[in-house]
Amino acid sequence: xxxxxxxxxxPANPNVAIVGSTGAVGVELLNTLAARGFPLANLKLLASxxxxxxxxxxxxxxxxxxxxxENSFDxxxxxxxxxxxxxxxxxxxxxxxxxxxxxxxxxxxxxxxDVPLVVPEANAAAMSGHAGVVANPNCVxxxxxxxxxxxxxxxxxxxxxxxxxxAASGAGAAAMEELRQGTQAYLNGDDFQPEVxxxxxxxxFFSHNADIEDNGYNGEENKVIAEVRRIMERPALxxxxxxxxxxxxxxxxxxxxxxxxxxxxxxQARALLQDAPGVKLVDDREANYFPMPVDASxxxxxxxxxxxEDLGDPSGRSLSxxxxxxxxxxxxxxxxxxxxxxxxxx
Amino acid sequence: xxxxxxxxxxPANPNVAIVGSTGAVGVELLNTLAARGFPLANLKLLASxxxxxxxxxxxxxxxxxxxxxENSFDxxxxxxxxxxxxxxxxxxxxxxxxxxxxxxxxxxxxxxxDVPLVVPEANAAAMSGHAGVVANPNCVxxxxxxxxxxxxxxxxxxxxxxxxxxAASGAGAAAMEELRQGTQAYLNGDDFQPEVxxxxxxxxFFSHNADIEDNGYNGEENKVIAEVRRIMERPALxxxxxxxxxxxxxxxxxxxxxxxxxxxxxxQARALLQDAPGVKLVDDREANYFPMPVDASxxxxxxxxxxxEDLGDPSGRSLSxxxxxxxxxxxxxxxxxxxxxxxxxx
Numbered sequence: 001x002x003x004x005x006x007x008x009x010x011p012a013n014p015n016v017a018i019v020g021s022t023g024a025v026g027v028e029l030l031n032t033l034a035a036r037g038f039p040l041a042n043l044k045l046l047a048s049x050x051x052x053x054x055x056x057x058x059x060x061x062x063x064x065x066x067x068x069x070e071n072s073f074d075x076x077x078x079x080x081x082x083x084x085x086x087x088x089x090x091x092x093x094x095x096x097x098x099x100x101x102x103x104x105x106x107x108x109x110x111x112x113x114d115v116p117l118v119v120p121e122a123n124a125a126a127m128s129g130h131a132g133v134v135a136n137p138n139c140v141x142x143x144x145x146x147x148x149x150x151x152x153x154x155x156x157x158x159x160x161x162x163x164x165x166x167a168a169s170g171a172g173a174a175a176m177e178e179l180r181q182g183t184q185a186y187l188n189g190d191d192f193q194p195e196v197x198x199x200x201x202x203x204x205f206f207s208h209n210a211d212i213e214d215n216g217y218n219g220e221e222n223k224v225i226a227e228v229r230r231i232m233e234r235p236a237l238x239x240x241x242x243x244x245x246x247x248x249x250x251x252x253x254x255x256x257x258x259x260x261x262x263x264x265x266x267x268q269a270r271a272l273l274q275d276a277p278g279v280k281l282v283d284d285r286e287a288n289y290f291p292m293p294v295d296a297s298x299x300x301x302x303x304x305x306x307x308x309e310d311l312g313d314p315s316g317r318s319l320s321x322x323x324x325x326x327x328x329x330x331x332x333x334x335x336x337x338x339x340x341x342x343x344x345x346x
Numbered sequence: 347x348x349x350x351x352x353x354x355x356x357p358a359n360p361n362v363a364i365v366g367s368t369g370a371v372g373v374e375l376l377n378t379l380a381a382r383g384f385p386l387a388n389l390k391l392l393a394s395x396x397x398x399x400x401x402x403x404x405x406x407x408x409x410x411x412x413x414x415x416e417n418s419f420d421x422x423x424x425x426x427x428x429x430x431x432x433x434x435x436x437x438x439x440x441x442x443x444x445x446x447x448x449x450x451x452x453x454x455x456x457x458x459x460d461v462p463l464v465v466p467e468a469n470a471a472a473m474s475g476h477a478g479v480v481a482n483p484n485c486v487x488x489x490x491x492x493x494x495x496x497x498x499x500x501x502x503x504x505x506x507x508x509x510x511x512x513a514a515s516g517a518g519a520a521a522m523e524e525l526r527q528g529t530q531a532y533l534n535g536d537d538f539q540p541e542v543x544x545x546x547x548x549x550x551f552f553s554h555n556a557d558i559e560d561n562g563y564n565g566e567e568n569k570v571i572a573e574v575r576r577i578m579e580r581p582a583l584x585x586x587x588x589x590x591x592x593x594x595x596x597x598x599x600x601x602x603x604x605x606x607x608x609x610x611x612x613x614q615a616r617a618l619l620q621d622a623p624g625v626k627l628v629d630d631r632e633a634n635y636f637p638m639p640v641d642a643s644x645x646x647x648x649x650x651x652x653x654x655e656d657l658g659d660p661s662g663r664s665l666s667x668x669x670x671x672x673x674x675x676x677x678x679x680x681x682x683x684x685x686x687x688x689x690x691x692x
Binding site for chain 2: 159160161163165179180183184187198199200203204205206207209211212215216217218225238239240241242244246247248249253255257266285286288290291292293294305306307308309310311312313314318320322
């Protein structure tokens, strides 16, 4: 499918396109490009006919959303796709054929062996084998691997167990608004019928609503397993995971137990994480201060704390950590922009 | 300390006292005694001088809170203590000396070898050794062991890992109100300074605020470890646990991974839990319907679902489950009343 070899490097000032710029992730793509000073020459916003003509603010100016078509990518150097797997499957090959590098935020290509699945802090080297498309991982996989990669590189990870605390933003801007509105209705004592998510969200949590698959895990959990394995280059790593949506707006948390192939002390892990890219250590036992959504939201760094022995493993080879990251940033938009940045001239 | 041997059985219509009847658990003790038709002859509400004189509704009538004193228990057959460990340490021995059975909801006696720590569904037999006081467990330990006991009795549990999703009610009625008020302030865009809990609670979660102890676990987590071991009569069971407060009003959730000493299938576990006392199976993969606080709140049963192989353990000896229970009921008041019911004549 992706048989054309696009340039290994972007020009110093590339033309950028965003497919799906009005969703929760699209808005953060614009914010992140602006905040990081991505050296774009021109920015084109693309969407279905329904959204074409919408005005979007960017860097103090206003851009008009154009209708996505087969000719949209003719002058584009890098295209960010954030409009669902169906659209990515159709238009990513068209963009690549036109010479663009595609950074795809959907699940369309994440398990395609020809498409690197990349968290730059964890496996930037995997990008060298790309054939035009680089896939941006599931939000839980991206946030988890920022914290896990430095540990895995120093001490081989043998087994993982994750329980997640996932925010509304993973289901899009409409779910965030439903959480706000449903909560206000609850506080007012009013009835409220959820429409975006299948369960009441006000002061409630629920098992992630992705369909349950044959192994008893839901689609989100199976993505986490498959993608963490791929990013960490451990195709058979045993991973157990429970994905729960909690009433939080935009930061995901996860309690992770990690078994290594050798004893690792909390101090060794803390020293590695202290210097790890993309990680901010928030691990103040004295002050009882650890990673929280209020601190992670709007932050590029993934917060890591509660680093301690996993007392469920008497061998001394296991640690437990608690990780919180902004779902829209490191879980989506920021990671996508960081991927594109790897292709800019040094 | 507890050297007097109180009657092994209560009279058919015992006189009941509640120490601490105006807190979140106290209110649910009253509700639970009424809802279950506990055959009390007389009900006495006891509190510090500060709360004495308050009026409390019970079963359509009104009771006046009396000031707790050394003479409060002279005619009492069973006393529920729910006013903190300090008060329990002082007054439980006085109540026992006066001939009362004490059911203590504080942490004062939970690890005292002379005091049974009881979840009736799990270890009712342990009560036979009591010397006047029976301890009511920590809420997480109580809810978890309702689900774990039937599995443990059939297939020996070798290792546990829990990640909790804990409600405001665990920190009392004031924390529940702070969650409501803080959330309303957030939605209004107003500043809000938390006073009961150390962190913002609106659309936020945080590591349980009990002090971190020498092993890197907080006091809540160490209670869960010690109490689950005691209730399951496995004093050295390896247990890893992460306790997180989520913005929920009154139901605790927990993702639990369980390693057995032999392979156990999800079907075997489901069959056992289907018939287990105090458990309601909520495990509909087709409808993607699993335990949630909105369903568990106000319910006596502990909801159990997401029963599946723990893919983090390639041996096939591990299962993962998701459990939600009402923190004020099975996590506190209901379990206390159930303990007292065991002493009523058949």
